[in-house]
Amino acid sequence: MDEPLFSPGRVEVAPGAVHVPGWLDLEEQRALVDLCREWMRGPGGMTRHRTRGGTMSVAMTSLGWYWRPYRYSATLPDGRPVPPLPPVLSTLALRGLAAAYGTVPAPAPAYDVALVNFYAATATMGMHRDTDERTDAPVVSVSLGDTCVFRFGNTATRTRPYTDVELRSGDLFVFGGPSRWAYHGVPRVFAGTANPALGLESGRINITVRASGLPPAERGPAGASSSEAV
Template sequence: MDAELFPRPRTQIAPGAVHLPGWLDTDRQRELLAACRDWARPPAGLRTVRTPGGGTMTARQVCLGWHWYPYGYARTVVDGDGTPVKPFPDRLGDLGRRAVRDAVGEDVAAYDIALINFYDADARMGMHRDSDEKSDAPVVSLSLGDTCVFRFGNTETRTRPYTDVELRSGDLFVFGGPARLAFHGVPRVHAGTAPPELGLTGRLNITLRVSGL
């Protein structure tokens, strides 16, 4: 929003987990959206992720740098068209390091993974941990488009205690340190809440990680 009656403050959700509202300005959001549309095109484009139990994730995904599949990483789209994963761009690495400095004041080794999830109005993400990496560097999450409820939990269980955070377009969420392996998910997307000037129907989440591989 251009103006709010009560501006949203920077918030520490848990030790090591920080929410920075409005971190991306409109121009940077547009740039990232245009890039995501390019990355989503085949080969190695946007796909539906199938779980080992035979189900499918409702959020669709494209990967950069390393291809994630349940529960590991590969250099090719082993659960899709089999083509090499698209390269991880330096500009995302720079953005990730700046995000961590702004959020938690740390300098991080080079980011080399991006997982880009697209949520339509009916998509959800169950509670899970980002535990397939060999590095404990903070995870960087950037939101574009529709507002969502982001549920940030604890490191022991998928259930309570957890905190529900409203993530809007342009928001940054970073979690590392003692919160690095916290369970988290997206129980709800508020359809039609994306900024009109963005020209996006749905929600994009760009998650940056350090593989340690």
């Protein structure tokens, strides 16, 4: 790792929750947008899942493991295997940890799943917790495209206290430690705010990389979840 101890502009939103504005330069963002298009056109496609709260307004594709409310599966709905997690994303996640925390813990988290979410202009994500994983490894999130309001809350309730953070294209957000199980959501996307040079005509892409904690041979639910994103 050749990142500085802490990236310039690093902001600790809550204990273990760190926002690093402008983490990726335009070239890296463009490359990721191109890769996201390939992944979204792949076997997993783009799905608006139905949760306990209704049908999600965000379209999603899964890599490494297939996420469906409220579990991970090694196969797609049609029975085909889930595309593996691309090495570029596991590397990106470890870089993100170094940028947010100044170091990568030893042993390094075994990142094996990524959710690629597409937000159209009116899409939102309700307050939820990421509890389908069997490990407390930090979640690493990268934003591309339009700016959004990212609402980062507490571990006990979907309501206040929370902090609203504007996430712009290229921003990094990592949450782990005491904030790993915090509620969070996206109440608003600011349409048309992306840099045209990014190559994304409209909308926002969010990539979250996680460690499932599931053994490679496991096929089945990761247990009950409190996720209710809509």
